[in-house]
Amino acid sequence: MRGVERFHKEAGEPYRGLFESLADRQEPHTLFITCSDSRIVPNLITQTEPGELFIVRNVGNIIPPFETDNLPAEGAAVEYAAGVLGVSEIIVCGHSGCGAMGAITSGKSFDELPSLSRWLSRARSVHMLRERPTPDAAARLNTLLQVKHLATYAVVRKRAAEGGLRLHAWYYDIGTSELFEWDEQLGEFQLLTTERIRQMEAEHGPRH
Numbered sequence: 001m002r003g004v005e006r007f008h009k010e011a012g013e014p015y016r017g018l019f020e021s022l023a024d025r026q027e028p029h030t031l032f033i034t035c036s037d038s039r040i041v042p043n044l045i046t047q048t049e050p051g052e053l054f055i056v057r058n059v060g061n062i063i064p065p066f067e068t069d070n071l072p073a074e075g076a077a078v079e080y081a082a083g084v085l086g087v088s089e090i091i092v093c094g095h096s097g098c099g100a101m102g103a104i105t106s107g108k109s110f111d112e113l114p115s116l117s118r119w120l121s122r123a124r125s126v127h128m129l130r131e132r133p134t135p136d137a138a139a140r141l142n143t144l145l146q147v148k149h150l151a152t153y154a155v156v157r158k159r160a161a162e163g164g165l166r167l168h169a170w171y172y173d174i175g176t177s178e179l180f181e182w183d184e185q186l187g188e189f190q191l192l193t194t195e196r197i198r199q200m201e202a203e204h205g206p207r208h
Contacts, residue, residue: 018050028054031081033074033146034093035061035100039174042093054081060100060142061092062122066152075153082165083155090156092146093170093179094139101138140189143169144182 032042032053042048042055056063056077063074081087094101103110104124110117123142133141147169150156159165169182171189180189181196190196 015050022051026051026054026085028052028081028085028087030054030089030091031056031078031087032091032093033057033061033063034172035059035095035098037095037098039097040093040095040172045172045177045179054085054087059116059119060098060123061094061146062100062119062142063092063146063149064122065149066154068122078150078153079155082153082159086164088164089166089168090150091168091170092143092150093172094143095172096136096139096174098135098139101142102135105133105135105138140169140171140180140182143171147182 028051030048030053032046033056034040034042036057036059040057042053043050046053054077056074058074063078064072066075069075078090082090100120100123102108104120110120123145125145147167150167151160156165156167160167169189170192171180171182172178173180179192181192182188183190
């Protein structure tokens with residue numbers, strides 16, 4: 001409640017014009033899919049303003065493949081972002097110290113928490129991508145797996161094939177606040193430095 005009070009006193013006025021312009025519409029450029037972890041703040045680490053990111057958060061930044069979920073909340077968000085809002089980028093951002101990946105790699109059982117157990121079962125296939133991955137390695141592999149899941153949605157495949165949508169796997173190191181992006185050609189995650197960003201813009205055009 002004190003935070004709400006500070007927001008109205010300190011931040012509300014500078015943002016008033018932006019909020020008024022967003023009152024009746026939104027035009028985000030990026031669907032940002034990340035974990036519910038309290039240490040991840042998407043707008044902070046990307047330095048974006050309200051209205052720029054359409055954000056999906058859940059335990060383990062998981063996107064179930066198309067038609068595998070009885071209540072497709074994540075799938076609905078993907079289709080809305082790509083098919084209605086027309087985002088041009090989709091980012092799946094995993095992170096270090098992820099509790100979900102730690103549970104999966106350790107084989108920890110959550111029988112007493114059935115919803116959590118069922119949810120994490122959707123990401124257990126990261127075990128098949130590498131023999132006994134560490135939790136942080138699993139977090140990186142998991143982002144690649146979720147990008148593959150995104151490609152099972154028809155609207156994502158169609159827009160990507162037309163060149164209007166790009167998919168990215170990111171990894172955020174909480175301790176260093178550094179972001180890494182998967183490089184398909186190199187087959188590894190590369191640190192997002194100013195030099196690398198300029199190189200990618202030269203190769204693929206400017207990004208938001």
